[in-house]
Amino acid sequence: MGVGIVFIVGAGPGPGDLITVRGLRALEKADVVIADELLPRSFFDDLDLRMTGVLVIRRDDRDPALSQDEVNDLLVQHALAEKTVVRLKGGDPGVFGRGWEEAERLSQQGIPWEIIPGLTAGTALPALAGLSLTHRGEARSVALATGRLREGELNVDLPRADSLVLYMSVSALEALVRRLVADGWPEQTPVAVIERGGLEWERHLRGALSEIAGIAQQARLQSPALIVVGEAARERVQRPTILFTGLDPANFRTLGTLLHWPALEIAEAPDAAEQVQDALDAARSAAALTVIFTSKMSARVFFAAAGGQWADLDLRSDLRIIAAGPGTAELLRRHCVGDVTIPDVPGSEGIIRLLGEAERGHCVLIQGEQASEALEQELTGRFDSITRLSLHRAVTHPQLGEMPLPEHDAIYLTSPSGVRAYHERFGMAAFERGVLCIGEPTRAALRTLGIDAKVVHPGVSDESSETQPTE
Template identity: 40%
Template sequence: MSGVVYLIGAGPGSPDLITLRGLRLLQQADVVVMDTLLPENFLDDLGISGKEVFRIPTDAGDMQARQDEMNRIVVDGAKRGLKVARLKGGDPFLFGRGWEEITYLDEHDVAWEMAPGISSAMAVPASASVPLTVRPTSRSVAFFTARLAGGDANRKMPKADTIVVMMGVKVLPSVVEHLIAEGWSPDTPVCVIERGCQPGERQVKAPLSEIADAVKKAGVKPPAITVVGAGVGRPDLVNRQRRILFTGIDPSPFRYLGNILHWPAQVPVARDVSREELSLALDHLAGQSETRAIVFTDGAAVRNFFDQLHRAGRDIRTLSGVSIVAASRDAVRELEALKLRADRERHPSEDEDIFSALDDFGRAVVVEGIETFSEKPDAFRTLPLFDLRPGPQFGEPLPEHDVICFTRPEEVRLVLDAYGKEAFRHEVWCLSETTAAQLEDMGITSKIVLPPE
C-alpha cells in the first residue's frame, strides 16, 4: 500500500497560528518530520501525541546533508505505506524549500498534499505591531532572503517602500551596507524581531546605520526577521492588550486573560515506564475484597496511561471493577475524548484534600501526569508518568512583557535563580495561594487569578 506525504506549513511557531487544514492533516499522520526552528513543545500544545517524530537540527552540520536526511526519512515512511507529515515553519513556498521537496517526492513517485501556512514574514511583524504598509508612505513591500545557498550574502536588493529581510542576522552588516549604498537613508527605522510568535520573542529597534551594532550588543540569534521602512517608526499604540508572560505548562485555560506569551519554566518529559512498573501498579488494583479506584491527576495522565496500556498489550478491560476518578477538568475532557466517563470528578483547590473525599476506597493507584499530589494514603500507590525539567530557553533574555504569571512555586524559584529580582519588576500574577506565599516570602506582591468555571 502506498503512503502519502503531507507538506504542512506550521506558521511562525505559535501553535494557535497553524491552519485548520494543517492541523487536520497532522492529526491523520503516522509520522512527523520537523526541524528545530519550531518550538520543542509545538506538537504537545496542539494535543498531538502517539506519532513517530523526527526533529532535524537546522543549526548544525551541512545544510544539504540535513535536507537529504529529511528527504530520505519522508520517502522511506511513505514507501512503507505511512502518512508522513513534513512540518515546516512558516509557509513551505516562501523561502521554505517547498518546491524542492515536492519535486523530490515526484521523482520518487510519492503522492503528496499541500497545506499552506501563514508566513512568518507577515505574521511576525503583525504580531509585533509593525505594519508593512502604511498609507501614504509605504505602498509596497518586498521579501528578501539575505543569504544564498552556501551561506554567502545576497547582494541583489529589491526595490520597495518596506523590506522584510529573512535569514539576515549573521550578515546584517552587509545588508545595511548595501541598502545605504543603494540610497536608503541611514535614519530609516529598522526593527529586528527575534523568535517572533514564539517563547522568547523580543525586539531590537534602531536607525539603519546603527541596527547592526544594536543587534550585536543585544546578542540576537536566529531565527529573526528584520523589517526596514517607515512603518517601523510608527508610535506605540497605548491601547494594545497587555503581554502576559505565562511560565506554566498549559496556557490554554488562561487565554481569556489577554495576550499570552507562553514561556514554560518547566517542560514535561514522558518517562519510559517499564512493563514491570505498569504491571505492579495494575496488580495493586487486583482482587475483589476492597473497593478500588484509579485516579488521574490531569489530561496528560489520561493520554499517557492509555498509550502505555496499549503498548503493553492491554486495554480498558484491565480496569474492570475499578472506579475511574478524574481529579481535574482536564482529566474529565480527556476521558470523554476516549468515550469514557469518570465515576467521580474531583476538582481540588488549595483548601480541599482530594484524598479525604476518596476514603471509602480500600486501595487506589494515582496516575500522575504533569500535576502531582504531595501526600497520599498508604493504600494509594503512585504511577508517575512524567518528569519536569527546566525549559530549554533558560539563559536567553526574557521576552518583552507587561505581566509575568506563575502556576507553581518551582517556576518562581527557577526564574529567580536564572534572572534575579529583575524578572519581577513588572506586575506579577499567580494561580494559587501556595505560589503567592512563595512570592510573598521574596517580598513580591502578586495577584491570584483563576481560570473561568
C-alpha cells in the first residue's frame, strides 16, 4: 500500500490573498484540508478555490476544539489512506505555530511532508497597520516573543531589542507591562495593539507603555491580538485610518489604513439551487445564449448549484459570458473555458452599452434579490427571451454594533443599504468623522440623513460596479 503526502502550509495572518503561490498550489492539489480555527470561514471563497470533493476539517468544527494530538492523528490517518493532505495554519508554521511538532510526528510514521512558509502575524500585521518594524537609524532590531509559555505561565525572560512584538499576550498584558518596566523599558515607550489584524472587526489601540493596559481594558480588548512595543509602534508615514464598510476591501487599500467593518453580509436565496436548475434547463434549448453575471457572489452561488452541468453549456460555440466587473471576471475564468467579456464602463450602464439593440437567442441574467429591475427591463426588449436569477440578498451583518466603533479618520460607505445599517446600529455617531462613499446612490442615501459625503473612486472594482445597481 502507498502513502500520501502532507503539506504544512502557512496561510498568512488571515486574508486569503496573503497566502503564498506555493501554498495555493498545495491547496489546489489537496484531498483533505485541516485548518486552524483562526482562519476566516471565507478563506477558500476569497481565493475562489473549488473545494468540491475536498474534505475540509476545521479545528473548531468540534466542541471542544481538536487538540494538537488529535490534529497529529488526523494528519497520519489521512496520509496513510494515500491522500494529499494540507495542514493549513495561520501565519507561518515555524513561528509559534507548532508546525515542526507536526512534522516530527509525520517523520516518525514515515510519511513524506513539506513545510511551506507563510507570512507571520508579527511582521505582516504591523505592515498592514502602517507600522515599520525596522527603520534606518532609529529601529535597528526587532524581537518576536510570546507573552505566555506552554504551561500558561508568564514569560519573564523577554528579549531586549529596539522593538518587541508579543504574540498570545492579551490576557497577561498588565503583568507584561510591569515586567517590561522592571526590565528597564521607559514608561513612555510607545505601544500599539492590533486586534484581529487583517480580519473583519479589526481595531488598533495606541498608548504609552504605562497606560496601554488601562486603554486595552477600557476597550474590552480580546484575542487574537498582537502587541508591538518600542520604536516600531511609531507611525513613520501618516495615513488616514479608514473604516471600510463594504463587502470586499481588496480594491480600496490605497485609501489609507483600512479597518474592515462590513455593514452587510450576503445570504444565499433559499431557492437558489432550484432557480439555477430551471435556468440551465431553459438554456439548453436556446438557439444562442448570453449569460450575464453581476457580482462575484452571484457567480459563486450559480456554480455551486450548477456543478458539472455547466460544462456542457460552457463548450457551446454560441455562448457569450459577460461579467459586470473585473473581480467577477477573474472568478469566471476559473470556471469557464470560453472568453469572458467586461464592459468598458462598470455596472449596468456598461452592460447595456456592450449589447446591441437587437440580440438573438436567450439571456440569463444573474443578480441579487435586491437588484433593480431596470437592467432586466432594458434587456427584455433586446433578446428573444430572458431568465432572471435572484440568488442572494444583502442583510445587515449580525455582528455590526456588538462593539463600539474603533478609532478612525473617515468612514467609507459602498451602498445605501450599508448607510441604513450603520445608522440603525450606531445612529449619527457613525458619521461624525469624515464621510466618503463610492457613488451617487450612496451619496443620496447619506443626504437623507443630512450628511454631505465626498464621492471617492479608488479604481474600477466589483464593489463599485456591482453593489451600486443593486439598490
